[in-house]
Amino acid sequence: MSLTPQDTAPPAEQGGRRRSGPGRRKASRRALRWSAIVLAVVIVGTAGAGFLYYRHLNSNIKNDDLNIGDAKDRASESEANAAGQKPLNILLIGSDARNTAENQKLGGAKETYNSTPLADVQMLVHVSADRSNMSVVSMPRDTLVTIPKCTDPDDGTVYAATTGRTMTNQSLGRGGPGCTVATWEKLTDIHIDHFMMIDFSGVVSMADAVGGVPVCVDANVYSRTSSGSGSGLKLKEGTTSIKGKQALQWLRTRYGFEDGSDLARARAQHMYMNSMVRQLRENATLSNPGKLMDLAEAATKALTVDDGLDTVKKLYDLAGQLKKVPTERITMTTMPSRYVGARVEPTDDADTLFRLVREDIALDGKDKKKAAADEETTTSDTAAADDKIGVAVQNGTRTDTLAPVSGRATDIAELLTGKGFTQAAPDTTAATAEETTLIRYPSVDLKADALRVAKVLGIPTGSVKKSTDVSGVTLVVGADWRSGTAYEAPEESDETPTTADAINGADDTKCMHVNPDYTW
Numbered sequence: 322m323s324l325t326p327q328d329t330a331p332p333a334e335q336g337g338r339r340r341s342g343p344g345r346r347k348a349s350r351r352a353l354r355w356s357a358i359v360l361a362v363v364i365v366g367t368a369g370a371g372f373l374y375y376r377h378l379n380s381n382i383k384n385d386d387l388n389i390g391d392a393k394d395r396a397s398e399s400e401a402n403a404a405g406q407k408p409l410n411i412l413l414i415g416s417d418a419r420n421t422a423e424n425q426k427l428g429g430a431k432e433t434y435n436s437t438p439l440a441d442v443q444m445l446v447h448v449s450a451d452r453s454n455m456s457v458v459s460m461p462r463d464t465l466v467t468i469p470k471c472t473d474p475d476d477g478t479v480y481a482a483t484t485g486r487t488m489t490n491q492s493l494g495r496g497g498p499g500c501t502v503a504t505w506e507k508l509t510d511i512h513i514d515h516f517m518m519i520d521f522s523g524v525v526s527m528a529d530a531v532g533g534v535p536v537c538v539d540a541n542v543y544s545r546t547s548s549g550s551g552s553g554l555k556l557k558e559g560t561t562s563i564k565g566k567q568a569l570q571w572l573r574t575r576y577g578f579e580d581g582s583d584l585a586r587a588r589a590q591h592m593y594m595n596s597m598v599r600q601l602r603e604n605a606t607l608s609n610p611g612k613l614m615d616l617a618e619a620a621t622k623a624l625t626v627d628d629g630l631d632t633v634k635k636l637y638d639l640a641g642q643l644k645k646v647p648t649e650r651i652t653m654t655t656m657p658s659r660y661v662g663a664r665v666e667p668t669d670d671a672d673t674l675f676r677l678v679r680e681d682i683a684l685d686g687k688d689k690k691k692a693a694a695d696e697e698t699t700t701s702d703t704a705a706a707d708d709k710i711g712v713a714v715q716n717g718t719r720t721d722t723l724a725p726v727s728g729r730a731t732d733i734a735e736l737l738t739g740k741g742f743t744q745a746a747p748d749t750t751a752a753t754a755e756e757t758t759l760i761r762y763p764s765v766d767l768k769a770d771a772l773r774v775a776k777v778l779g780i781p782t783g784s785v786k787k788s789t790d791v792s793g794v795t796l797v798v799g800a801d802w803r804s805g806t807a808y809e810a811p812e813e814s815d816e817t818p819t820t821a822d823a824i825n826g827a828d829d830t831k832c833m834h835v836n837p838d839y840t841w
Contacts, residue, residue, distance in 0.1 A: 381621035384631035386474040387516065389496045390503025393764045394469040394789060396512040399450075399681075406450040408681045409642060410511055414498050414518040415442025440493035440501045442590075445511065447678045452642060454650035456684040458674060458821075459590070460505075461583040461656065462490040463664045469507045469789075471500035488664065498625065508667070509675040510787050515627050515639070523623025524569045530616040533562030534597045536571055536589075537832035543841045544570070544577035551576040555841070568593070577839035583665075584655055588822060589833050591653035595826045598648055651826030652684040657818055670818035676783050677815065684817045685825065702766070704773035707741040710794060712774055713748040717755035717797040725754075726803050733798050736806050740777055748795070755799035758808060761788040762795070770794050781810050 388395060401407045416438045439462070447456045465486035472479050473496035480495040492501040498518050506513055519527075528534075537560045544551035554570035554577065556563075563571055572590055579585035621633065630636055657670035674684075682688055704710065714734040719725040730747035737745035758780055762771035768787070771794045775785050778796075788795075802808050817823050824831060 378617055378621045378633050381618070382631055382633070382636075383625040384628055385497050385518075385625055386499040387627035387629065388502045388506065388513070389471045389474055389499035390469045390507070394503055394507045395765070396506040396510045396787070397765050397768060398512050399514075402450045402681070404451070406452075408450045409448040410513045410515075410678075411446040411448075412498075412502055412505055412513050412516040413442065413444040413446060414440050414493065414501055414516055415524075416493060416518055416520045417441045437494035439490040440498070441490050443489065443501065443505070445505065445509075445513070445678070447511075447681075448643060448646060449683060450681055452645040453647075454683040454685060454687070455643070455646045455652070455826075456678060457591070457594075457651070457653045458678065459587040459653075459655045460489060461587065461658060461665050462488065463583055464489045464656065464658060465661060465664050465666045466492075466504055466508050468492050468495060468500065468504050471496040471503055473497065474499065486666075499627075507789070509678070511675060511679050515630050517630065518625040519623050521569060523619075524572065525565050526619040527616070527623050528563075528568035529565040530612070530619040531564065531597065531601070532612070533564045534568065534593060534600055535560050535562050536593055536596060537561075538835050539832050540835040540837075541841050542574075542577045542833075542835040542839055544574045544839060546576055551839075558835075577836055579834050579836060581836060584658075584822070585833075587655045588824070591655075591824045592831045592833065595648075595651070595653060595824060595828065595831075598651065598826055599829060602648060649825065649827035650683070650685060650687065652817070653824045653826070654684060654817065654821035657820035668820065670820045673814070673818055674821050676813075677817065680783070682815050684821070684823060686816060688815075702769040704769040707773070707777075708743045710742055710744060710770045710773065712737055712742055712745040713791070713793060713795045714745060715748050715751050715753055715795060715797045717753040717758075717799050718803045719752075719754040720756075720800045723800070723803075729798050729803070732806075733796065733802075737774070737778075737796075742774065742777075745796075753797060755797050756801065757784060757811060758799040758802045759797045760785045760794065761791045761797065763787070763789055763791050763793065767794055779808050779810060781813060783813055784810075 399408050399410070441462045443460045443462070445458045445460075447458070449455070466489045467486055468480075468483045468489075468491065470480065470482040471492075475497075478496065480500070489501075489504060492504040498516050502513050502516055505511070536556075538556050538558060540558050542554065542556050544554040552570040552574040554567070554574045571593055573586070574589060575581055575583065575586045578589055617633075621636075626636075630639060654674065657668045657674060658665035659668050677684060712734075714730045714737070716725050716730040718729050730749065734745045734747045760771045760775050760780060762768055762785070764787070768785075771785050772782060774780075774794060774796060775782060801811060
């Protein structure tokens, strides 16, 4: 018998926060690549989802706080489009926790049992306001970032903001998944609505419940080094259907794919994710009630979510939103980066990618042209009167080959004063260099003021950025405005950078390249 949400709606939700136990954040430093399963299952949202309403499933779901950073580090909420629709941003987090015997067995490294967990998978899922397309951005676990101040919601422990840059995967051990969310918001200025987190054993149980997913390698591969490192994945050349532990191995494989980097692993994850979506949608794998119940049981036991997703009804409603996106409008990308020693850092292309997501521009390039945004469409707050807005003007005109233009901050401060911003003043305390002119603001309450300054000077809204490095609205005159009083804004491209390694959800021709050192 098929059950409708009304027939099976659970009784009043039980109070209290359901956690995964005192060791929920204990684990080791091995990579985990799992989130394909979470995303794919949620994307599918099958017609038989009434089975999800069995009451006991509610008690399976673990939850945690969404964002445990300071308010000043948080991004502004996404603005609605003309139809009143808002985009949806979900952060997928993969924990390498070895806090149970099963996770320890799957993850290996016995000496790391019950150590601090790492967020070794981080993928931002952006669903457009009109639900016509979806973009996924993976951040390599080795990305160097500034982790903001976070407060553990369980015991009140305060983790001070890092004084320098550190690997982004360490954010999970600083109070929980809410700190990983806070780190993303600080870096990208993208508001995150929800998170979903899973560990090793959760991946295996869900992969078994989903069934086989076809993946392809261009040669025989065995992910094992002479010292015993590697995922243990062993496949023959061509296409193989994988599930369970073998699916976990695929998602974790670094040694054996391409150059052995985290970037290659992200590409393999994207291929798996796309393949799973196609498999479930095209073949109706979950039309069998028994298989659907297995998946529902596995999913609710495997996931830790924020309070906004902590019941099966909320998950059901989310699935209803996500399944509207056609497979051919799903785009998987990896944050563009460059190496800094053995680690990576975001590039200018990463800033472009984040801007496209913030502005709800489809990464597949199939969007209809949107009207240019102005201050009224990018914030719901009202700016102060021009003569009440304080603006610090910095001279950032220095380049690798040219000295800074003397007195440039003073000149532009006087320009602003003449336009009615009587509190504008040059700031000579900071020596800076910027290729393009920027306006920075420290907190959401000053965003409208910053946008007002940008509008008056003709600076594009994409160059207005939140930054905790400033204490007020700050105009940095860049190398692109070394002279004159009229700013000529460079044309911004709305094309996805080629360095983002975009893969379309409907592309079934992809095959992972095997490193010759790992063939058999």
